[in-house]
Amino acid sequence: MMSEFQPLIEHVKKRVDMTDDELAELLSYFSIKKIKKKQYIIQPDFVAKHRNYVIEGAFRAYVIDEKGEEHTIQFAIEDWWISDYNSFIYQQPATMFVVALDDSVVLQITHEQEQKLKAAAHQFETFFRIMAERSAAFQQRRIISNLTQSAEERYTDFLEKYPLVAQRVPQYALASYLGMTTEFLSKIRNNKVRRKS
Known part of the structure; x- marks a missing residue:
């Protein structure tokens, strides 16, 4: 117990x-x-x-x-x-x-x-x-x-502060928490990946 x-x-x-x-x-x-x-x-x-x-x-x-x-x-x-x-x-x-x-x-x-x-x-x-x-x-x-903050700044900020949450929750839910559409969040994520590569 x-x-x-x-x-x-x-x-x-x-x-x-x-x-x-x-x-x-x-x-x-x-x-x-x-x-x-x-x-x-x-x-x-x-x-x-x-x-x-x-x-x-x-x-x-x-x-x-x-x-x-x-x-x-x-x-x-x-x-x-x-x-x-x-x-x-x-x-x-x-x-x-x-x-x-x-x-x-x-x-x-x-x-x-x-x-x-x-x-x-x-x-x-x-x-x-x-x-x-x-x-x-x-x-x-x-x-x-x-x-x-811009949408991208909000996303980056969230990833830095709450990496575990970002991994655990569905993308549509994270997008709605950050005040954007799922499509827009995908675009931000893809841009981040492209910039890293």
């Missing part, structure tokens, strides 16, 4: 000092869930009940606009978190789809359990606060890059 929790233990220890007892208490609030490839863990109009920590696998969160086009909002691979955060935090209906790109294993915590944990001890609140701060900073960097 403990071995399945090991990645989360390491993840927490990197961010906050906790005793073994505190770690055990934190973990007791999480449950393990196996998710099949193409299975949805969040869908629009239903409240996102969980925050998900990825032990194994990959996920994509996306929205669909009125023209039926998909826009990828977030990816998550091992050691990342995913949810529809607006829905999870405010317990309102979700606006995003979150789907497994591979057979996956996640550790889930409900909104209610997270609130209990935060109220139980300062360390737990600190851990969730650090996660929220990192997430806010990441979203800001993403917005700025979308507004100030």
Whole structure:
């Protein structure tokens, strides 16, 4: 049992000092869930009940606009978190789809359990606060890059920062995350290859 929790233990220890007892208490609030490839863990109009920590696998969160086009909002691979955060935090209906790109294993915590944990001890609140701060900073960097960088710069930047994600997710999903068509992403990739050769 403990071995399945090991990645989360390491993840927490990197961010906050906790005793073994505190770690055990934190973990007791999480449950393990196996998710099949193409299975949805969040869908629009239903409240996102969980925050998900990825032990194994990959996920994509996306929205669909009125023209039926998909826009990828977030990816998550091992050691990342995913949810529809607006829905999870405010317990309102979700606006995003979150789907497994591979057979996956996640550790889930409900909104209610997270609130209990935060109220139980300062360390737990600190851990969730650090996660929220990192997430806010990441979203800001993403917005700025979308507004100030060319498509090619966004792609290059993503490859440098998240090489593992770029290898794991389908090209159409990466293109929609970077705000371009799959064809345009192929063109950028081919140009990069040509320049190297």
